[in-house]
Amino acid sequence: MAVIxxxxxxPEHCPGPSTEQAGKASACEGCPNQKICAxxxxxxxxxxxxxxxxMNSVKHKILVLSGKGGVGKSTFTAQLGFAFASEESVQxxxxxxxxxxxxxPKIMGLDGEQVHQSLSGWSPVYVQxxxxxxxxxxxxxxxxxxxxxxxxxxxxxIKQFLxxxxxxxxxxxxxxxxxxxxxxxxxxxxxxxxxxxDGAIIITTPQEVAxxxxxxxxxxxxxxxxxxxxxVENMSGFICPNCKGESIIFAPTTGGAKKMAEDxxxxxxxxxxxxxxxxxxxxxxxxxxxxxxxxxxCKAYLDIISExxxxxxx
Amino acid sequence: xxxSISTQLGNIKHIILVLSGKGGVGKSSISTQLxxxxxxxxxxxxxxxxDLTGPSIPRMFxxxxxxxxxxxxxxxxxxxDESQNLCCxxxxxLLxxxxxxxxxxxxxxxxxIKQFLSDVCWGExxxxxxxxxxxxxxxxxxxxxxxxxxxxxxxxxxxxxQAVALADVxxxxxxxxxxxxxxxxxIENMSGFICPHCEECTNLFSTGGGEAMAHEFGVEFLGRVPIDPSLTLIVENQDSSxxxxxxxxxxxxxxxxxxxxxxxxxxxxxxxxNT
Numbered sequence: 330m331a332v333i334x335x336x337x338x339x340p341e342h343c344p345g346p347s348t349e350q351a352g353k354a355s356a357c358e359g360c361p362n363q364k365i366c367a368x369x370x371x372x373x374x375x376x377x378x379x380x381x382x383x384m385n386s387v388k389h390k391i392l393v394l395s396g397k398g399g400v401g402k403s404t405f406t407a408q409l410g411f412a413f414a415s416e417e418s419v420q421x422x423x424x425x426x427x428x429x430x431x432x433x434p435k436i437m438g439l440d441g442e443q444v445h446q447s448l449s450g451w452s453p454v455y456v457q458x459x460x461x462x463x464x465x466x467x468x469x470x471x472x473x474x475x476x477x478x479x480x481x482x483x484x485x486x487i488k489q490f491l492x493x494x495x496x497x498x499x500x501x502x503x504x505x506x507x508x509x510x511x512x513x514x515x516x517x518x519x520x521x522x523x524x525x526x527d528g529a530i531i532i533t534t535p536q537e538v539a540x541x542x543x544x545x546x547x548x549x550x551x552x553x554x555x556x557x558x559x560x561v562e563n564m565s566g567f568i569c570p571n572c573k574g575e576s577i578i579f580a581p582t583t584g585g586a587k588k589m590a591e592d593x594x595x596x597x598x599x600x601x602x603x604x605x606x607x608x609x610x611x612x613x614x615x616x617x618x619x620x621x622x623x624x625x626x627c628k629a630y631l632d633i634i635s636e637x638x639x640x641x642x643x
Numbered sequence: 644x645x646x647s648i649s650t651q652l653g654n655i656k657h658i659i660l661v662l663s664g665k666g667g668v669g670k671s672s673i674s675t676q677l678x679x680x681x682x683x684x685x686x687x688x689x690x691x692x693x694d695l696t697g698p699s700i701p702r703m704f705x706x707x708x709x710x711x712x713x714x715x716x717x718x719x720x721x722x723x724d725e726s727q728n729l730c731c732x733x734x735x736x737l738l739x740x741x742x743x744x745x746x747x748x749x750x751x752x753x754x755x756i757k758q759f760l761s762d763v764c765w766g767e768x769x770x771x772x773x774x775x776x777x778x779x780x781x782x783x784x785x786x787x788x789x790x791x792x793x794x795x796x797x798x799x800x801x802x803x804x805q806a807v808a809l810a811d812v813x814x815x816x817x818x819x820x821x822x823x824x825x826x827x828x829x830i831e832n833m834s835g836f837i838c839p840h841c842e843e844c845t846n847l848f849s850t851g852g853g854e855a856m857a858h859e860f861g862v863e864f865l866g867r868v869p870i871d872p873s874l875t876l877i878v879e880n881q882d883s884s885x886x887x888x889x890x891x892x893x894x895x896x897x898x899x900x901x902x903x904x905x906x907x908x909x910x911x912x913x914x915x916x917n918t
Contacts, residue, residue, distance in 0.1 A: 396696070396697050396744075397666065397667055397697060398665065398666010398667040398668075398697075398776075398777045399665055399666040399667015399668055399777075399803070399808070400666075400667055403807070428780075429664065429777075429778035429779045429780050429811075429814070430664050430665060430666075430777060430778055430779075430811035430814065432807050432810070432811070435806065435807050435810055436807060472810065472813075473810075473813040473814060473816075473817055474814065474817060475664075475779045475814040475815065475816075475817040475818035475821060476779060476814065477779045477780070477783075477784060477818055477821060477822075478779075478780060479749050479780060479781045479784060480748050480749030480750070480780070480781055481749070483780065507666075507777070507778065508666040508667075508696075508697060508776070508777060509696035509697055509776065510696045510744045510745060510746045510747075511695075511696050511746070511747060511748060511749070511752065511781075512748050512749055512780075512781075514746075515746060515748060534667070536875050536879065537702065537879050538671070538699050538702050538703070538875075538878070538879075539667070541699075541702060541741065541742070542696075542697035542699070544742040545696065545697065545742060545743070545744040545745070546744065548742055548743060548744040549744040549746055552744065552746060553746075567836065567845075567847065569838040569840060569841060569843060569845060570845060571838065571841050571843035571845070572838060572840050572841035572843065574838060574839075574840030574841060576836070576838060576839055576840070576872070577872055578836065578847070578870060578872055579872070579875060580872055580875045580876055580879060582875075582876070582879035582880065583879075603847055605845060605846060605847050605848070605849075608805045608807070608847070608848050608849060609805075609849070611805070611806075611807050612805055612806035612807060612849070
């Protein structure tokens with residue numbers, strides 16, 4: 330709730346829409362929102378308490394964000410999940426809150442799986458014993474079905490993913506997000522406020538058209554006070570499998586992610602080259618890192634992942 | 644309210660939405676290229692960018708620091724050229740700082756879209772291209788709802804060839820069916836990359852998936868657009884380049900031929916509808 334205490338265009342002495350006084354204070358007189366404020370439920374959302382209890386058993390919560398779509402958020406989340414879970418003792422959960430375009434089930438090889446209900450809540454779908462996944466993709470009767478939902482319904486399902494899923498004890502929960510800075514992002518920040526988010530990993534591609542959206546996402550993180558673990562530049566450069574010549578597909582005309590990270594004073598985690606085999610591995614739902622351990626892209630991934638791990642072992 | 648939408652959109656001959664369930668497949672880039680092709684063929688074109696949290700249209704046309712002006716008949720869209728054949732409207736023109744994030748939930752986004760449709764004085768246009776954010780949520784439901792009386796010609800779906808993207812685009816196809824929005828066709832973007840060193844074509848994101856999907860759903864396949872880094876360079880070097888005429892520069896590029904073909908198909912399709 331504290332994410333937006335008071336609307337920016339509120340009357341001067343607005344008591345705040347979630348307070349006891351909402352809609353009743355003298356400042357509310359004549360405010361176009363008075364009626365809504367006066368009738369809306371008061372006090373903190375009761376679900377926040379349940380979420381907090383559920384999240385007590387999750388040690389680290391990491392968001393994977395980007396203002397831009399199609400830069401590789403889900404691919405990165407999945408590979409990070411596979412990499413963390415390669416240690417048997419580490420329990421990992423992946424939560425996909427991209428409600429309208431869930432990619433995680435396909436990328437992690439769980440297409441067509443269903444969620445099961447148990448006494449302690451919904452059970453995540455497991456890739457392996459220590460890697461559980463939850464996505465709206467598991468709940469659709471037809472994989473091509475469009476999820477035509479406005480904000481409040483999307484927020485509802487995200488809340489349920491946090492409150493009703495039996496995640497168990499987790500070392501890491503990775504949250505894959507849709508592009509943008511709207512309902513899903515505000516909600517996850519708000520719902521996890523009490524249980525603290527460790528930070529966000531920002532994914533981008535090198536060209537300015539993507540970076541300009543990513544800067545907005547960083548601005549968002551600062552507004553809602555989510556720490557930024559670092560920036561990853563994806564799809565930077567391509568090595569022709571035929572002649573080994575390097576080409577730039579998405580030209581970093583403004584210096585790419587590295588320059589942006591320096592300008593905004595955040596950590597630059599590294600860059601991952603374009604490799605057609607990454608896309609193929611995602612389409613087939615297998616771990617790229619296990620499949621092509623000798624590729625330069627795999628090495629880049631592992632370097633970045635170890636940088637991230639370092640932040641959690643100190 | 645809907646009256647003012649019909650007034651403002653009354654002199655627009657064709658309204659086309661550019662959609663995709665997936666982000667980063669090139670909706671804005673295809674919208675831009677279609678507009679350039681249409682303008683090059685002598686049509687008057689407007690582009691409306693309803694991606695509120697990640698607007699790309701201002702950057703694509705090199706209009707990043709431009710502002711919207713208010714006239715008695717409403718907001719004046721930003722013109723890209725002196726001949727005034729191509730104009731845009733985007734939330735990017737309304738932000739004080741370009742890195743400001745627009746952290747809005749659904750209702751506020753819907754209100755903004757309604758304003759774009761009812762308050763922008765487009766004047767007489769042959770085509771209005773609407774560029775959208777990815778997904779099937781507030782922006783999409785709202786724009787279709789508000790445009791109901793304006794009778795849009797239909798939607799162009801953009802996809803990349805790999806299965807992960809197609810999965811989301813299939814959802815968008817079903818969205819169009821649910822809301823009764825006609826589908827003009829599917830464009831497969833980023834289909835293959837020709838190595839400048841050895842001319843070998845690599846399918847970075849696989850190939851052919853878009854066409855197969857179009858056949859499966861019984862919609863027209865409009866064409867395949869290869870990855871061409873020169874477009875990024877044309878777009879990104881607009882500030883430094885002495886020649887400001889984007890239409891001229893674009894029509895000299897290899898992509899123009901591909902998109903020109905696709906544009907002809909679209910023109911044919913929408914003109915059929917009117918007769």
